[in-house]
Amino acid sequence: MRRRYFFAVTLLSALLGASTVWWWMHSGTRMNQLIFKQSSGDTVRILGCDGKLLLTRTFVPAAKGDDAEYQPTELSWVTVPYTPGADKSQPELKWASFHYSHDTASKGVIESSFVLPIWVLTGIFAVVPLVWFSRKLKLMKKLAA
Secondary structure, eight states, X not given: OHHHHHHHHHHHHHHHHHHHHHHHHHTTTEEEEEEEEOTTSOEEEEEEETTEEEEEEEEXXXXXXXXXXXXXXXXXXXXXXXXXXSBXXXXXXXXXXXXXXXXXXXXXXXXEEEEEEXXXXXXXXXXXXXXXXXXXXXXXXXHHX
């Protein structure tokens, strides 16, 4: 049972690693944005562009009483063509390689953002398949000897 679990985790990690490699290679010509907006007004936004990943989380204080406005929970995915600096209306994004910020703006809105190169995610997802492969290689050497 433990081997099956490890194999399933390895397979999932390899698929996620392959998808991040594909996303990394195609992020230079398009901008992908995933937005999850909760009914409370809290929003999580993931933006991928130019080999970088931006994760932004916005917390909005809950309105009480008559001020409370119903907002449906929403999940959206947007992909748009992007060529950095090709047009004056399309500025080149200049993100830090690694970055974290936490901002408390007016009216209690809290926003946190995190920028990470996509190659870091690819490396993280490659660890488990490499461990699996090295175990298989050691087993093959042991059986051959």
